[in-house]
Amino acid sequence: MDRVLGIDVGGTSIKVGLFTPEGELLEERKIPTPALVGQVAYDVVTDGITRVLTAHDSVPNDVIACGLDIPGPVADDGTVGFLPNIELDPEGLVGAISAVFSHATVAFVNDANAAALGEMWAGVAHGTSSFVFIALGTGVGAGVVANGRLIAGAFGAGGEVGHITVNKDETLVCGCGRRGCLEQYASAKGIVRLYLAECERRGVTPVPIEHATDTLSVFRALAAGDDCAKLAVDQMCEYLALAMSQISCVVDPAMYLIGGGVAGAFATFAPALRARFLARALPTCRGVRIEAASLGNQAAMYGCAYEALRLHGELS
């Protein structure tokens, strides 16, 4: 029986999804690992996966495709760029996987790009060949799909919409070294910062904030009628809508999908986001749908499995 693997690569564990080639998820299992450098770590990965296979009456040679999603740039040609947040030797890991699952086509996919493909394979974007998935999480990432294909980019920066400049007057520096990037306002950290800044500006005591990305407390405050929270979320929507209006002038998608942790509050901010997009966008593009993503944190696992399967030649 042909099997497909989708592997979320993290710093201290991997999450393996075992799929059929038709996209049915048979099992999802988390495997704690040391840093993914060296044979000991690779053995932990391949042994763990082999046990998942055994539990489903499958053997390593049943695996025809294995996708790995990673938090870093992957170019059009599959080359992995610099990974700031994870210890990983991509070539070593591919070698170890290929040695055990010798029939498998192996592919790396950037995490936000993988999530976009997952939504296309098994989520709300199913049947849509033109959409942009935007993940509002710790940072802001995205996956751009046009003509049914992911745009990874010549240098792996396709969908780096978190670094679209939305405020030329910003004085704070973004993680990328530039100023005024979308990520500074529409990430979880950005929303919390906008809220605290507005409270300070008005001399108001903010609601208790647990940590730098605690948007839950900001959205709760908004629901309770907190004006500073309302203003912060409005600003977030304004900057996100501005960036989306720029994206539409480039690829003009049929749909925007909003995912990532912040999208838990999508129903709360969607009306403001849609209204601001309509006010900002080129008239031609205003028919675009703006919806919530559907697969949550499983999306990337689905998507990297899909991409490996596509490269294997099982998908058009």
Added chain:
Amino acid sequence: MDRVLGIDVGGTSIKVGLFTPEGELLEERKIPTPALVGQVAYDVVTDGITRVLTAHDSVPNDVIACGLDIPGPVADDGTVGFLPNIELDPEGLVGAISAVFSHATVAFVNDANAAALGEMWAGVAHGTSSFVFIALGTGVGAGVVANGRLIAGAFGAGGEVGHITVNKDETLVCGCGRRGCLEQYASAKGIVRLYLAECERRGVTPVPIEHATDTLSVFRALAAGDDCAKLAVDQMCEYLALAMSQISCVVDPAMYLIGGGVAGAFATFAPALRARFLARALPTCRGVRIEAASLGNQAAMYGCAYEALRLHGELS
């Protein structure tokens, strides 16, 4: 012998290119026409094309593909949107062409998109699967190619980069009804306006300007050491570089091609444009090449022929 047609559709004439399926241009001929509405006009078009075919020992049934490039939006599915600058009945024209060239696959392509495809088929982008062609002319249009395919857009606005917002503080209104679009600064009209505005601001007499899009005089003034011309061209480069840095965050192309009438002065402004792009762009994307387009005003004719041929199934 299989033949392919590429037709530039204009308001008072069409320009027909007769090609081999390999992309060799056999002949280019301009045919004056009435507005492309009604059988009389269609007959002028098909009779004129038939004479070009006859001169090359070909008959109407030899035509396997016929592309038409038009100055307006064409969506992913081939639907033609509103055409503000031309009198044309798309369905009628396709019907008339199909009646005479009954073996031909007919396709409409937006003019800037067609030019991008032309540069990929027979120009400097040959062999490149990821690039953005930007036409700086009366307006600013573009064609975005990723994974070797044009991105026409769900609503035909793919590559409408002339309407990327680059200056939120602009008070003048763009043709699209919004403010601060790239087209207001990087079109021929925009460059002339920036020049005249700077002369007025400094109380300097400008060089004689023949018409609203006379960038030739502005670039001549620049060559002669005119400070206002230098500032206008620097501003144009700054806004264009800013828009390109946004485009790179979406599709991350391997190459930008600058075409259109203003690109006649590419050698003059390229150093400033490249320097400003490097200063603005996300570090990951800075390896992109910025070059002049190569096919001039033949590009769109090549490109619409290519797209019709692709739809016909002769190209992968």
